[in-house]
Amino acid sequence: MICPDCRQQLIVRKEIYHVHGADWFVLYEYDPFLERLLFQWKEQGDVALAPLFLDRRVFRKWSRDRILLGPPSSAEKRMARGFETISAIYEPFEIYFPFYKTSAVKQSKQSAAARRQIDQIIQKKTLYPLPKGPYLLVDDVCTTGSTLTACLDLIPADRVFVLAGHPLWLETHSQNLVVKRQ
Amino acid sequence: MNGHRLFSCVYLFMKCLRCQNEDPRLFAQDHGVWYCRRCIGFSRLDVGMPVQPANLSRRKLPVRPVMNYSLTEHQAQASAQALSHLKAGYDVFMYAATGAGKTECTLESICYYLKAGKKVCFAISRRQVVLEIRARMQSFFPDLNVIAVCQGYTDVTDGDLIVCTTHQLYRYPYAFDLLILDEVDAFPYAGNALLESIAAQSCIGQILYLSATPDETFRKAMKAGKMKEVCLFERPHHHPIPVPQIKQMPAWMQVLFILSFCHHHTEPILVFVPTKADCIWMAGLLRCPYIHSGTENKDEQMEAFRDHQFSRLVCTTLLERGITVANVQVLVYQGQHAVFTSASLIQIFGRVGRSFDAPQGEAICLCRYADDSVKDCVRQLQQMNDYV
Numbered sequence: 351m352i353c354p355d356c357r358q359q360l361i362v363r364k365e366i367y368h369v370h371g372a373d374w375f376v377l378y379e380y381d382p383f384l385e386r387l388l389f390q391w392k393e394q395g396d397v398a399l400a401p402l403f404l405d406r407r408v409f410r411k412w413s414r415d416r417i418l419l420g421p422p423s424s425a426e427k428r429m430a431r432g433f434e435t436i437s438a439i440y441e442p443f444e445i446y447f448p449f450y451k452t453s454a455v456k457q458s459k460q461s462a463a464a465r466r467q468i469d470q471i472i473q474k475k476t477l478y479p480l481p482k483g484p485y486l487l488v489d490d491v492c493t494t495g496s497t498l499t500a501c502l503d504l505i506p507a508d509r510v511f512v513l514a515g516h517p518l519w520l521e522t523h524s525q526n527l528v529v530k531r532q
Numbered sequence: 533m534n535g536h537r538l539f540s541c542v543y544l545f546m547k548c549l550r551c552q553n554e555d556p557r558l559f560a561q562d563h564g565v566w567y568c569r570r571c572i573g574f575s576r577l578d579v580g581m582p583v584q585p586a587n588l589s590r591r592k593l594p595v596r597p598v599m600n601y602s603l604t605e606h607q608a609q610a611s612a613q614a615l616s617h618l619k620a621g622y623d624v625f626m627y628a629a630t631g632a633g634k635t636e637c638t639l640e641s642i643c644y645y646l647k648a649g650k651k652v653c654f655a656i657s658r659r660q661v662v663l664e665i666r667a668r669m670q671s672f673f674p675d676l677n678v679i680a681v682c683q684g685y686t687d688v689t690d691g692d693l694i695v696c697t698t699h700q701l702y703r704y705p706y707a708f709d710l711l712i713l714d715e716v717d718a719f720p721y722a723g724n725a726l727l728e729s730i731a732a733q734s735c736i737g738q739i740l741y742l743s744a745t746p747d748e749t750f751r752k753a754m755k756a757g758k759m760k761e762v763c764l765f766e767r768p769h770h771h772p773i774p775v776p777q778i779k780q781m782p783a784w785m786q787v788l789f790i791l792s793f794c795h796h797h798t799e800p801i802l803v804f805v806p807t808k809a810d811c812i813w814m815a816g817l818l819r820c821p822y823i824h825s826g827t828e829n830k831d832e833q834m835e836a837f838r839d840h841q842f843s844r845l846v847c848t849t850l851l852e853r854g855i856t857v858a859n860v861q862v863l864v865y866q867g868q869h870a871v872f873t874s875a876s877l878i879q880i881f882g883r884v885g886r887s888f889d890a891p892q893g894e895a896i897c898l899c900r901y902a903d904d905s906v907k908d909c910v911r912q913l914q915q916m917n918d919y920v
Contacts, residue, residue, distance in 0.1 A: 390572060390573065394572055394573070394575060394576055395562070395567070395572070395576040396560070396567075396569060396572045396576065397560065397562040398560035398562075398569060
């Protein structure tokens with residue numbers, strides 16, 4: 351999918367932070383290189399990249415005995431891309447999607463201040479059949495963490511797994527670092 | 533033939549209709565549909581999917597360039613020769629010395645094609661130069677809508693005359709009757725098969741290549757008659773192109789020479805060094821700013837140097853092209869370093885003597901020994917002067 355030299359450019363973190371009552375596992379740092387790869391996959395349709403992102407061995411360990419929950423996603427994007435991003439990243443693990451957005455807001459297009467209002471937009475689906483926990487909340491990129499904390503407020507999970515953490519989030523939560531790079 | 537062998541045959545014979553990629557390793561499958569990964573950066577194109585021609589406006593534009601100066605005799609000759617070959621249906625390589633005014637030599641051809649209602653594009657590798665060329669073309673053709681298409685300027689992609697980076701040519705398949713490709717020997721276009729394919733696909737007519745340093749591919753093509761060569765080696769002020777003095781000495785002596793030179797000269801001085809690390813310590817020694825690819829405020833530094841806010845600037849080959857500073861003197865440190873190819877040295881010393889007010893200047897190549905690139909640079913520049 352990518353050559354060994356390019357693979358070396360991925361900044362591996364494999365760190366655990368304790369934030370908002372849960373342990374957050376961050377696999378990579380979200381840098382321009384990873385951003386470009388994710389864009390090439392999600393928006394340009396390079397599906398060959400999909401298996402690249404998740405370290406399944408690490409994830410299997412972190413997700414043991416847990417029900418996986420995904421954040422709310424956009425139906426329009428799903429239709430345009432032809433796939434659900436979170437399901438594709440975490441394949442073959444089964445993901446439940448018990449959240450939805452009350453308005454079509456794309457976090458990445460919002461200011462940092464607006465992102466923090468996301469808790470007013472994300473709601474829990476009332477008739478969604480969800481197995482009993484414990485739960486692991488998963489996502490692709492954690493920028494401000496607002497989406498994930500809003501989800502945690504609605505359905506408490508003791509663990510979170512993100513593919514990549516934004517450097518600013520990592521720096522802001524450096525005091526919450528529980529386990530440094532494994 | 534069983535299914536597996538048939539599949540293998542189909543797999544091996546796949547071809548991308550945009551970038552002409554035929555390497556099976558560069559194709560991937562998505563639910564039974566094969567697509568090309570080599571040019572996916574431009575957008576995904578599935579195998580077998582035709583590339584739709586760009587839908588651009590066309591109208592007859594009988595324009596003449598507005599210039600407050602005339603072309604020199606050599607420029608007029610080169611311009612006429614190029615147009616003659618283009619009319620005959622040939623691609624043309626305009627082999628022009630640095631500072632010879634090759635952009636002006638394209639105006640006659642541009643006018644001819646626009647008058648016939650044909651589509652013209654001026655493409656160049658570097659984004660900054662796109663904006664500069666766009667401004668110049670707009671001043672030459674004030675009645676035309678001349679647009680720039682490059683990073684940050686992609687809202688409008690059609691105009692009477694399009695100036696773009698070579699990357700942006702992917703937007704224009706089968707669009708142009710005349711494609712002017714400037715600096716074809718420069719990064720990232722040079723040696724990039726993907727960009728070359730996309731550029732070739734954008735043109736349905738003739739291509740006019742511009743460069744002061746043709747590589748072996750172009751030389752062979754010209755020799756084989758696949759394209760016509762037009763030479764322009766005289767600068768508008770009629771002074772010869774500066775040929776660098778080669779001074780062979782150990783590195784420590786080169787440093788002393790540079791210090792002494794800077795001490796004894798008041799004119800602006802550009803000191804080219806091989807690496808970013810060299811930039812930093814050399815600039816520290818000379819107590820002056822430096823520019824390399826990692827410098828954050830490159831544009832501001834260059835502008836300040838042009839405005840004579842400081843008179844010494846250390847830089848890497850990043851500035852080998854596109855910078856024009858009146859009366860600049862150029863020194864190259866460690867000229868035998870691999871980063872200084874003959875093309876690079878020709879471009880670097882081409883910074884000297886570009887203006888009418890200062891048609892000459894010092895061009896000095898300091899090196900531990902004169903390697904093939906240094907010798908080739910001197911040979912080519914001398915040949916250009918002899919030709920004139």
